[in-house]
Amino acid sequence: AQKITQTQPGMFVQEKEAVTLDCTYDTSDQSYGLFWYKQPSSGEMIFLIYQGSYDEQNATEGRYSLNFQKARKSANLVISASQLGDSAMYFCAMRRDNNAGNMLTFGGGTRLMVKP
Amino acid sequence: NAGVTQTPKFQVLKTGQSMTLQCAQDMNHEYMSWYRQDPGMGLRLIHYSVGAGITDQGEVPNGYNVSRSTTEDFPLRLLSAAPSQTSVYFCASSYSIATGGVTEAFFGQGTRLTVV
Numbered sequence: 001a002q003k004i005t006q007t008q009p010g011m012f013v014q015e016k017e018a019v020t021l022d023c024t025y026d027t028s029d030q031s032y033g034l035f036w037y038k039q040p041s042s043g044e045m046i047f048l049i050y051q052g053s054y055d056e057q058n059a060t061e062g063r064y065s066l067n068f069q070k071a072r073k074s075a076n077l078v079i080s081a082s083q084l085g086d087s088a089m090y091f092c093a094m095r096r097d098n099n100a101g102n103m104l105t106f107g108g109g110t111r112l113m114v115k116p
Numbered sequence: 117n118a119g120v121t122q123t124p125k126f127q128v129l130k131t132g133q134s135m136t137l138q139c140a141q142d143m144n145h146e147y148m149s150w151y152r153q154d155p156g157m158g159l160r161l162i163h164y165s166v167g168a169g170i171t172d173q174g175e176v177p178n179g180y181n182v183s184r185s186t187t188e189d190f191p192l193r194l195l196s197a198a199p200s201q202t203s204v205y206f207c208a209s210s211y212s213i214a215t216g217g218v219t220e221a222f223f224g225q226g227t228r229l230t231v232v
Contacts, residue, residue: 044226045206104151
């Protein structure tokens with residue numbers, strides 16, 4: 001079975017600083033995808049970034065980058081130049097590429113609070 | 117485009133009542149799924165569908181039924197509501213993994229359900 005672990009229940013970061021949110025995963029699959037979603041207080045789930053297990057380069061999307069270390073089974077999210085609007089819950093999720101339904105396994109989440 | 121639309125947004129049920137949560141998507145996605153999110157936790161998969169007429173169980177299917185008669189709609193039925201089903205329910209849709217690319221899941225706004 002797949003498992004996603006996010007060990008930081010809550011984090012503070014000063015506005016304009018960078019922050020790293022940790023994510024480790026457990027799988028015996030060779031082909032899988034890793035996702036990060038943001039959930040603001042309004043409740044919706046917003047897709048941020050994706051990393052495929054065979055991608056050799058770390059994914060980047062604007063201020064978001066994914067620090068992918070396959071051997072250590074970690075997929076940490078790095079947010080550069082934090083903004084007040086980044087305050088939210090962040091979820092790491094994994095998809096097995098051999099599954100039929102794009103099913104996601106989620107971690108427990110990290111609540112990020114950006115201080116002005 | 118509306119994306120993924122869930123109704124209702126809020127619902128209070130009495131123990132033993134039944135109801136249907138509606139989910140519709142207008143992106144012609146093959147895959148649809150239902151998740152529940154309990155306080156302080158990540159999302160857990162209830163049921164999923166890879167196309168019209170095809171459904172399967174996820175991690176926590178007990179007490180829920182689904183059907184998929186069209187590509188657009190994927191309703192979730194609570195057969196006999198219990199307080200343990202108090203949760204926030206999310207519907208999601210995506211293209212098939214075979215499409216290639218990221219094929220991220222798009223989520224609805226969620227339905228907050230309370231069973232008393």
